[in-house]
Amino acid sequence: MPPPLNCLDISTQEVQEAISSGGRSSHHGTYANGMLPLSVDTRTGRGKQTTKNTIRRDIAVDVREFRSALPSILHQGGMRLAPVTLIVGDFVLSPVHCVERKSISDLFGSFASGRLYTQAEAMTKYYKCPCLLIDFDPSKSFCLQNSNELGGEIRVDSVCSKMAILTMHFPKLRILWSRGPHQTLAIFKTLKMKHEEVNIEKSISVGNNESLDGLMETSDVVGGGSTVNSGVENNTNSNKDEENEINEAARDMLLRLPGINVNNARKLMAVCDSIAELTELPRDDLKKLLGPVTGQKLFTFLNQKLAAS
Template sequence: KIIVDVREFRCSLPLLIHTKEINVKPCTLIVGDYILTPTHCVERKSVNDLIQSFKSGRLYNQVESMSTYYKQPILLIEFNQDKSFLLQVILHILIYIFKYIQSKIVLLLLAFPNLKILWASSPYASSEMFDDIKKSQKEPDEQEALSKGTELLEKNNQEKSYNPYTQYNVTPQEMLLSIPGVNYKNYRIIMNNVENIYELSQMTVDQLNPLVGIESARLIYNFFNSTPKDKLV
């Protein structure tokens, strides 16, 4: 069986999984879109959704959540089955990936070395990959999958109850939270001690460490200073 987030039923992949005689269990998941095994969690993105997720910073948070709760987080990048995969490669890979997404993916892999990225030419190809991954693996448990990330949801609800307009400008706050290494635990500390995003981008790891800790400091520093060929400090 595969546990599937209910929002994924707007696409064709759950039905294709079902046609392979795999039991599909719909659940409202906090972490991931598809739970293949107790250790394999998948976040599915179309190319357009991938671009928007990078721009908003949502993808970093999603991968961070998967890495926290699952041994093998997987990012599935899925192309449109209604168009030629070759055409999609020409249009999206050349135009977007080499100009924008490529460096973002490299930074994502630097931040989360255990993340695996799968490229699928269509939802059917995705279902084939899922079938292969599940072979000789244990079945996932619905209750366990549902429990993943509940504390994150509680924290987010607490954050929503706090009115940011009384102290911070929302747009810079959202920009700040999209930066790897910045999260709901440390963003207020940063906003209270750093004048603006530019000042943050000029800070060294040693300067960031007292504010956010060494691991987050490295992520923030590398986000602003690394090129795809650079190594983590």
């Protein structure tokens, strides 16, 4: 606080002139030649921070990401982490920011399997600012390809060509390039600075219920319009609830198979009445329905032996 007026070598007239001068004085609201304020608001404690200066720290983190070093670096940097199971994304920073993290090896693998396309599609659907974080190894070069390998044409075997095609399909997708976990921490802090804190419960539910609901909407079409004989209708009413529960569980299981999402699951349900029928589909039929990459991936999953012979 400024010292009392009676302790300073100034007159009351000088203070009154400072008050009455208002905006005409270059030392508005001060006395002692502009060195001391006329009043100080002490109602806000010194240790309190205003809303504008509050550091936003909450991040929803998928539990599978704790196998990497990034969550521990985020925690050391002052972030509050909520370990949850996320359907969409690996990190949710705010109501608008969802981040899918890829190491270099993961990036190449996700391009090969087609999984990155599905992940980008889901993030773009539910968040205003979907982000793909490419997490480089600090001990290796900060590049995807050797500059000598770059060309002016789109090539199937070029990761940079695949990145270009990905951004063409998803213009809202933002690419974050990070040299290591400490730089990722700085990027996350910058993204969170002017946005509200993440709603943890909402981030968990994103993509969870809608996927199953989307399949339920097609039940009348896919079910083939099966009818119940009026003579035995009373005897079968008790089994309807059980049948519905089984169907719902099967749909939920279908969505959890490798490479399956709501869109291509509808194609499978149009030709298969059960999971048992799905497992009997030949490789060529799966490729025609799902595409060559996803079809092969699902066929391998369904037919590969559990134990080595």
